[in-house]
Amino acid sequence: MKEIVSGVGTILMIFPFSLIFPFIVGLLYKEDPISLLKAFILPGMLGLSLGSFLTAWAGRADKTSEDLRPVEALVIVAVTWVLIAVIGALPYMLSGTLTGFVDAFFESMSGFTTTGASVLNDIDSQSHSILFWRALTQWIGGLGVIVLMVAVFSILLGGPKAGLLLMKGEVPGHKNDRMVPRLKDTAKLLWGIYAILTALEIILLTAAGLNLYDAVCHTFTTLSTGGFGTHTESIAYYKDLPAAPLIELIFVVFMIFGSVNFVLHYNLLKGNWRAFLKDT
Template identity: 45%
Template sequence: MGALLMILALLMLPGVGFAYYYESGDQTPLLYSAFASFAIGATLFFSFSNQDQNIRKREGYLIVSLSWLFMSIFGMLPYLISGVVDNLPDAIFETVSGLTTTGATILTDIEATPKGILFWRSMTQWIGGLGIIVLTVAIFPLLGIGGIELFVAESPGPTSDKLHPRIRETAKRLWFVYIGLTVAVGVLYYVEGMNFYDAVNHALTTMATGGFSTKNDSMAYFSPIIQYTAIFFMFLSGTNFTLIYFGLTGRFKRVWHSDEFKAYVIALVIFLILLVGPVWYYSAEGFEKAFRDTLFQITSLITTTGYVTSDYTAYHSGLTLIFFMFLFLGASAGSTSGGIKFVRHLTFFKNSWLEFKRIVHPRAVVPLKINGDRVTGKIITHIMNFLLIYLMIFVVGSIVISLMGYDILTSFGAVATSLGNVGPAIGRVGPEDNFAFFDPFSKIFLSFLMLLGRLELFTILVLFTPYFWRAN
């Protein structure tokens, strides 16, 4: 955790350069925050560097959970010291929303936010996009600390593809892909008309599937060509980064061999075909804009990016419900997106379909296969439990928020978008709204749900079980 805080401090420094260049006056809060984070991180690191550094599974889960807590605490310092956010619940909410790439915000005038702080806001999403733990996995072995358990805890999804047998090499290659695509989309944004500052910020939040923007109107502020570019890179960000690596190295058969990727692509196409007509009819816009808005919002919600180009809640109540359901999809496992993930949905529906065959032929062995490989009963049980617990948390969370005095649509929307790390939802937290009106308790509660969703439930929930704390 000391190493993580030192890395976090260094990543605060680029915002100082923007603050000086734009004379926004927020360089001092960023410097103070970076100094405090680095000092405490260095103290932790060097004070305990001689201790037992054999990281086992329990230590891995604990380190990951506490690290996200520590990053949230120190990541909010720039907001508080600068005065951009004047209270603790709001600062926690904005920071956790950034680090978990949720994209929900309590800021009511984004364009009035100082440039350095606004850049740090985007940087928090880029840090959380692939997971700062994965970066540290590549660094820890150099420090004599094993990283496999951290990688497993940070990426608890049902897939276990590895680019390289050494976990450090896997993490490094994932980060090379992540950084390369971030640079690529930033260059395209700049060439297509964004200024340098906007291009850098949106590159960070696009690849992180985060959705924070430098504009109050989000992506609706920019030209159609920029929106199409965002659609393409949101799609890439929602793709398993292992498959992106295979594609970049020419192994295209490995890409299309993925059942999840095929389901991801086919679902996007089907949703576009089904929705573009109704959106065109109810929006009263030209066909090209209706097509672009439909494709943009489908991609943005499914990949949990959260950018907006139109208010999808203004079309029709039926369309609003369909867009709300997208909050529960998520894109691919192994991507920067949040949500349930397509591979879990695919496993659920395939297993449910095969169950009819098992009923008719009770003695037959009917295996479930994903990517041509048999899925073990243990994995199926894990996925079924995940889906059930996810639904239970959504229901209980919605009840909690509604008991705080908010209407049912707002409660459903706030909990679904926080747990799925999406951003916009329905009710009073729609595409054109923010979360500033929530009371302090609700903001802290929703922040907890964001962390829970980002670490895919079990990483945090296991800490609340007595089995975790029992001696070996």
């Protein structure tokens, strides 16, 4: 029990820092600072406080730590997804974008699970900060919140076995190959590849004619294969741009990149064509 509580608490202490980014975006677009504090910083403080309480409680309960069992890893994954979706729903409600918790929770969970379904109708009328948060939830969920935390759990919750169980709980049905011997280094490499692909797509989209904001948001949602957009017409909004076909091609290519096992990307970067072609 203490490992589950500590694991969930650890993630909740780290996740709220992601809410800083839409807050900064809102300031850059001269949105009301008080509204931004209410919509993003308040939920972040709530999540951080809850995470701190859970980890402190688990620490007082027992100072020793054993390796996680598979069932405990699955519970951490399930509980974490729900709590993160709840915290992620608060910006929609506190900003007035969505008034009901059910709709806000649906939008949040759809983002983090990269489902792509939405209850928002008029996307163009939404604030830049909310649309950025909406896109960011898909980017975070694209590789999996749990994978991001594997390195942390490998140290805090019983060593490499704990991290491996969490990764298996996060991506069931997939082959959980280690790129390098140490699992936490594998997690870092996964996010390193994800970051490289993200930066590359942003550069290509801006070069093709998208403004930086749209390029970043669409990169977040295409690479994660989630599909949220910054306009009601989605990518059809750019149909009148001279490079519209090129923009659509970039979207398609990076959605394919995002759907491919990242171990294959790693093999490709290493020049291991035999392993790459064998698994494709």
